[in-house]
Amino acid sequence: MSLTTRRTILKGLAGAGAATAVSGFPFVNRLALGQQSLKLGVVVPMTGPMALEAQEMLAATQIAVEDVNADGGVMGRKVETVIRDSEFKPEVAKRKATELIEVEKAAFLVGAIVGFEGIAMAEVGCKNDVIVSFFGQNFLTIKGKMCKYQFGNNLSPYQTAAAAAHFVAQQKMGKKWHMLANNYSWPQMFERAYSLVAKQVGAEWTGVTWAPLGTRDFLPFLPKVAAAKADVVFITTWAADQVACAKQVQEFGLAKQSQVIHSITELTFAEAAGKGVYENFYAGMPWYWSLKDQYPAAKKYYDRHYALRKRAPSGYTASTYSTVRVLLDTAREVKSLETDKVTRALEGRKFQYLKGPEQIRACDHVNIQDVYLCKGKSAAGMKDGWDYFDIVQAVGGEATAESCEGEGFDPKKPSVSQQI
Amino acid sequence: MNGCILILVALGLSIVFGLMGIINFAHGVFYMLGAYAGWLTVHLTGNFWLALAVAPVTVGLLGALVERGVLKRIYGTKNANFAGVLVTYGLAIMIPDLVRMTFGRPGKPFAVPQVLTGSLFQLGATEVHGYRVFILLVTAVLLPLLWLLLNKTNLGLVIRAGTSDNLMVQLLGINVARTWTITYSLGAALAALAGVITAPLVAVAPEMGGLVLIECFIVTVVGGMGSFLGVVAGGLLIGQTLALTGMVYDVLADVVIYLMMALVLLVRPRGLFGQEGMSEE
Numbered sequence: 106m107s108l109t110t111r112r113t114i115l116k117g118l119a120g121a122g123a124a125t126a127v128s129g130f131p132f133v134n135r136l137a138l139g140q141q142s143l144k145l146g147v148v149v150p151m152t153g154p155m156a157l158e159a160q161e162m163l164a165a166t167q168i169a170v171e172d173v174n175a176d177g178g179v180m181g182r183k184v185e186t187v188i189r190d191s192e193f194k195p196e197v198a199k200r201k202a203t204e205l206i207e208v209e210k211a212a213f214l215v216g217a218i219v220g221f222e223g224i225a226m227a228e229v230g231c232k233n234d235v236i237v238s239f240f241g242q243n244f245l246t247i248k249g250k251m252c253k254y255q256f257g258n259n260l261s262p263y264q265t266a267a268a269a270a271h272f273v274a275q276q277k278m279g280k281k282w283h284m285l286a287n288n289y290s291w292p293q294m295f296e297r298a299y300s301l302v303a304k305q306v307g308a309e310w311t312g313v314t315w316a317p318l319g320t321r322d323f324l325p326f327l328p329k330v331a332a333a334k335a336d337v338v339f340i341t342t343w344a345a346d347q348v349a350c351a352k353q354v355q356e357f358g359l360a361k362q363s364q365v366i367h368s369i370t371e372l373t374f375a376e377a378a379g380k381g382v383y384e385n386f387y388a389g390m391p392w393y394w395s396l397k398d399q400y401p402a403a404k405k406y407y408d409r410h411y412a413l414r415k416r417a418p419s420g421y422t423a424s425t426y427s428t429v430r431v432l433l434d435t436a437r438e439v440k441s442l443e444t445d446k447v448t449r450a451l452e453g454r455k456f457q458y459l460k461g462p463e464q465i466r467a468c469d470h471v472n473i474q475d476v477y478l479c480k481g482k483s484a485a486g487m488k489d490g491w492d493y494f495d496i497v498q499a500v501g502g503e504a505t506a507e508s509c510e511g512e513g514f515d516p517k518k519p520s521v522s523q524q525i
Numbered sequence: 526m527n528g529c530i531l532i533l534v535a536l537g538l539s540i541v542f543g544l545m546g547i548i549n550f551a552h553g554v555f556y557m558l559g560a561y562a563g564w565l566t567v568h569l570t571g572n573f574w575l576a577l578a579v580a581p582v583t584v585g586l587l588g589a590l591v592e593r594g595v596l597k598r599i600y601g602t603k604n605a606n607f608a609g610v611l612v613t614y615g616l617a618i619m620i621p622d623l624v625r626m627t628f629g630r631p632g633k634p635f636a637v638p639q640v641l642t643g644s645l646f647q648l649g650a651t652e653v654h655g656y657r658v659f660i661l662l663v664t665a666v667l668l669p670l671l672w673l674l675l676n677k678t679n680l681g682l683v684i685r686a687g688t689s690d691n692l693m694v695q696l697l698g699i700n701v702a703r704t705w706t707i708t709y710s711l712g713a714a715l716a717a718l719a720g721v722i723t724a725p726l727v728a729v730a731p732e733m734g735g736l737v738l739i740e741c742f743i744v745t746v747v748g749g750m751g752s753f754l755g756v757v758a759g760g761l762l763i764g765q766t767l768a769l770t771g772m773v774y775d776v777l778a779d780v781v782i783y784l785m786m787a788l789v790l791l792v793r794p795r796g797l798f799g800q801e802g803m804s805e806e
Contacts, residue, residue, distance in 0.1 A: 152622070154732045157631060288775050317771055317778045319736050321727050322526045325768040328651045348632055348728035356637065356654055356726070358644070377728050379634025 142185035143178065143442070145170065145433070146211030148201050148226060149240070153193030154344070155218050157373065158421060162240050163188060164413045165422035166215070168406060169429035179212075179437045187211055195225040202229040202237075212442045213432055217241055218421075220291060227255045234444045236451075238432050240425045242369075243471060244294060250513070253522045254448055256465065258431060258472045259424035260391045262291060263507040265369050266298035268476035268500040269339060269389050274306040275498075278364045279336020281309045285326060285350070286341035288315035295341045295368050298507070311335055320346055323353040331362060341368040348377045351386065360385050372419040375481070375493035383481025383493060390477045392423035392460055393496055403459045417491035420477075427458045427472075431465070445522065452520045461499060467520035468509035475501035526657055526726065528764025529664040533719035534737055535744040535756045536671065537712025543751020544687040544708050547596065547609040551616040552716055552741065553734025558584045559717025560724040560733060561624060564633040573638040580721035581714035588713025591616065592706050600705075617738075621731035632730040660722055667718075668757065675753055684708055740767070743782050747789045749799025758797055 147166055149159035170184050178184055187209045189201035198217065205211040206229065214230050217223040218241040230237030231252035242265070243257030260268075273282070282303055286292035296313050303310040311333045316326045330338055338359060342350045347370065359365055367388040375383050394417040397404035406426060410418040431454065436442055439450045452467035463474040479494035487493065510516045538552045559580040566576035595616070599608040637656045644652040675681035683704050687694045695701050720733075727733065740763060748759025763782050770778040789797060 154730075156625060157629065315775045317775045320771065321530075321723070321736070322768065324526065324651070324657070325772050328649075329772060345632070345728035345730055345733065348730075349726065352637075352726055356642070356656070357652065373631045377632025377634060377730065379636050382634075382636075 141182065143180070143182040144187050144205075144209055144211040145184055145429070146202065146205030146209060146214040146216075147186050147188045148191050148198055148205065148214065148216035148222070149188070150193035150218060150222065151188075151190035155193055158218055158371075158419075161414060161419055161422045162216075162218070162425040164410055165418065165425035166429050167413070168409050169426045170433070172430065173433040173437070176434075177437070179433055180440055180442070184433055191216070191222050191225075193219075193222075195221040198222040199225040199229055202226045203233075206230075206233045206235050211235070212436075213238070213447075215240065215425075215429055215432065220244065223257075227252045230254050236432065236444055236447060238428050240421065240428060242291070244291065251470070251521065254444060256428070256432070256451060256470050258428040258463070258465075258474075259421065260369070260389075260474070260476060261471050261506070262294035263298045264471065264473075264501075264505040265389050265476060266295040266339070266341075267302050267505040267507070269366050269368055269387075269478065270299055270302035270306070270308075271505060272387070272478045272498055272500050273337050273364070273366065274302075274308065275500075280307065281311060281334065281336045282339065283311045283330060283333040283335035283337070283363075284313045284339040284341060285323075285330050285354075286313055286315060286339075287318045287320065287343070287346050289318050291343070292341040295339070299339060301507075316342075316346075316350075318346065321349060323350050324357065327354065327357045327359060331357075331359060335363050337366060338363045339366050339368050343369075344374065347374050351378045351382050354386075355382055355384075371421060372417060372491065372493065376491075380487060380493075381482075381484035384483045386481045387497070388479050388481065388494065390420040390479055390494075391474070392420040393477050393479055393494060394418055394491060395494075395496060396460055396477075400459060406459050423459045427456070427463065430458055431456050448522050449520070452522060461501065466506065466509070468514050468518075469512055470521055471506050473501070473503060473506055475499040476505060526660055526723075526764075527767055528761045529660050530719050530723050530737065531740055531744050531764050532664060532757055532760030533667070534716045535741040535748070535760055536753070537715040538738075538741050539745040539748070539751055539753075539756045540675075540684065541709055541712040542745065544684055544691065545596075545609075545705055546606055546691070547613065548606070549613050549712070550610060550738065551591065551613040551620070552712065553736075553738030554617050554620045555584050555588060555713040555716035555734070556720040556723075556737055557621065557624070557731060557734035558587065559720025560635070560729045561628065561633065561720075562717060563721030563724050564635050564729050567635065568633075576721055577718070581718040584717030584720075585710045585714030589706050589710040591713075592709035596709070597702070617734070621734070624731040628731075632728040635724040635729050637725040656725060663718075663722055671715075672753060680704070680707065740782070743786050745796075747786050747796055749793075749796030752796065752798040755796055755798030 149162055151159045166186060170186055174183050187205055189205060191198035191201060202214055214226055214235055214237045217226050217239045223239045223241060226237050231254055236254045239257035242259050243261045284296060284299055300310045314326050314329045316323060340350060354365060365386045367386055370388040394407055397407040407418060435450045435454060436447050439446055451465055455464045461475045463472055466473050477496050478498045478500055480497050481494055534556050538549055541547055541549050562580040562583050563576035566579045567573055595612060599605050599612060602608060641655040641659050644654050645658055646653050675684060683699055744759040744763050745756060748755025766781055767778055770781045
């Protein structure tokens, strides 16, 4: 009896296998795919020092995916996020990205806040021919070398610095510039941009006062900054370093001598520093929540983010939203999940979501967009708990981005996918 | 500022190690909790001076709870020292996450009290500000008091004796368990005080204890485990080295303190002021 049963099962399986072979796997897969959701792999540091930023970005991702699904999803399939924690470790980011591709069969990867996570994810994406788009600053292009499937809609260090420098020149804040920064690869990219723009606009670049990453006490460095007697001091620090630096620069009274400009900041840093600490400082941001008064889509996004997180969204969350949206919208429009096809469609793509018009430049995948130069408010001038800045000016366009030749790309080949 | 903070935090670390033989990885957490306790007090009452008292007292009590509730269970067990490292390391991971869950991830704003803002006088190219002088004064007042506590009181006698030969102190019938609790609590309170006085100048965030702990380990190793004078000398040496190297050639700032530690250990394996005793077991 048992033998008969086993034979019956084996025959059945053989028959099913033969039928599958005759009808062809693609047909079967298409049927299955039509019913399945499309998986968007997300890798962010949900634990560790960037945990809050990660949660904020996950909220932005959720809102973007909801909007894409409301528009019909991608190729008729609903988009589903599969989220993994990088634990703020590159080896974990790499492992989780691999798992998302190999086990979860994610169509695209997004995520990463800091460079080492981005490098790890880009390596996995390139190896597996999967598009990877970053939430953090887009700076993984080194001397014209990059993965052709690598994107990122946040600002690049060059355009962040160049926007601040052009702003200073336009506002006639002075022609002698200096920078105070933590000494590692990211602020070093700002140094290059500031010194190049200084040459372009005829300003004097007096160099950089470097402080080690993780500096608690900036006081020993501030006399050196003051000794440069610069009209403008750019400060390029991040997170806890920026908060400590902002407090101590205010304590030292550097703003009485020079115009202080934080190359880039986030709402959370101003919040951590306290009311009035950024008073009279300028700071660059990819987006600021008060844009909701200018763009209806930004207002809608603000309300939904606030409902989810009970706090005003930061600039990086807006970049996250546009990163996810443009990737999925492009795949929908080209009706394909094929990596090369979507990559080519993303190159040069123009779009507008939560701010002014943006475009992914084909030759280096840098997102040409506005940088918002904001001025810190006094404690008395704040209207509510999130009202740390006023937008003074949007600075953007090709003028703020480094030329592709300058980055080391071949000018005869107009897109990254043609170069690599 | 760095030197003062390092001395205050490292003193607790050194005393705890000297007496209890525990390499206390949770010590940085007490520094962070001090800053949070201070923030909460200022947030609720608006009184910075009250925060200066509340932070060390509450965190000191928490330290006593940790010692009684957790560390006590590993005393006398096999590989107690190793277990101590594991347990305190676990606390150093767990407590910052609890703080994140309770207070949220963004740092907490903590301003310099109005009366201490502004420059007092010019020293070379540097303006010396009121709050910096205040930190110096707090350290300058506390150090002699702590020295008196450790050298001129019965408690101090027991702590010093325990640091030198813990077993002998127990054999003499002294209630070592109570001394350990008090010592651990005192260490936590010192770290908390350092945390609350640093808070107006830095980012009050759950991860703030991590870096200071590493530097304090170097201070205690350079100065000599369990040595009061060693911690003071080590704190000043490391603090000044960090500041001066940072000003001259910042890339070397982190490297130099490790080189200094290696050099001191080569020449004086017990540290600059370390003495032969329990800490070598």
